[in-house]
Amino acid sequence: MAKKKTIYHLTKGLRDRVDAFIMRFSLLPDQALFDPYIMQWVRDLERNWERIRDEALCMATTDIPSLGEISPDHGRIAADRRWRSFFLEGYGYKRQENRARVPTTAALIDRIPNLCTASFSVLEPGCHIPRHRGMTKGMLTYHLALQVPADRENCWIQFEEGDRLHVCPWTAGRSILFDDTYNHEVWNNTTDTRYVLLIQIRRPCRWPARLLMDVFFQGVRYSRFVQDIRKNLDRRGV
Structure with a gap:
């Protein structure tokens, strides 16, 4: 049976042209x-990171579904069910039901302009x-570290940039901002759980790229990629 193609593969040619523009x-x-x-807005989040952390940790891990269960398009990268996402x-x-459980976090992310996703x-x-x-x-990705393993050097994200390899362990209360179209990989080789607030925002651009991004993200909004996630979240009640 042919392998089901994800949105990443189906839109590759289009994305390359959009990215260049x-x-x-x-x-x-x-x-x-x-x-x-x-x-x-980053300093505002960092000033409130302990309040955000406390809201995140109030939820049992079992209340947070694995990304692979709710997003089929994430395919192989979400095959490890120990990666969980609370949208x-x-x-x-x-x-709205999730935001009601974390009101401080919800109020803070509402202040972020050009927000694409938050979880x-x-x-x-x-x-x-x-x-x-x-x-x-068209997006940049942001991490605010909320809970980091005691052995933090063994819990990290790394990025490939040409011949350079950036290895970035998380530090509680501190931020990482990156372009995730660079190849990257993540490990938690510890006995503790790592929590981050993950936000994606639109890349700051001049017109007419802003107009193109409006069209592109409107397409993503109504794509099977997003609609499958919504249906799966609704079915699970999370």
Whole structure:
């Protein structure tokens, strides 16, 4: 039986052309990692990181589904069911029942301009997310570390940028901002669970790239990729 193609494969040719156009008008350089403080809202999140952490940790891990269960398009990278995601918002759809459980976090992410997605990302002990790259340069990805294993050097994300390899362990209360179209890989080789607030925002760009991104993200909003996640979350009641 033929392997089911994901949105990543089905849109590859289109995405390459869209990415090239976006980068012509990007206000940021083409690089893997950025100073997170170029985004004004980052310090607001960091000032409140303990309150965000407390809300995240109030939920039992069993209340947070594995990403592979709710997002078929994540395919092989979410095969390890120890990677869990608690969705708060995605492509204009708000999970109101989830947001009601974390009101401080919900209020803070509502202040973030050009938000694409927001979730708590949970990496259980021993979990490994294999090497992969994201869907589009039209987004940047942000992590606010909430709970980090005591052996933090053995829980990290790494990025490939040409001949350089960036290895980034998380630090509680601190931020990482990156372009996830660079190949990256994640490990939790500890006996503790890692929690981060994961946010994706639109890349700052000049017009007309902003117009193209409006069209592209509207397409993603109504794609099977997003609609399958919504249906699976509704079915599970999370």
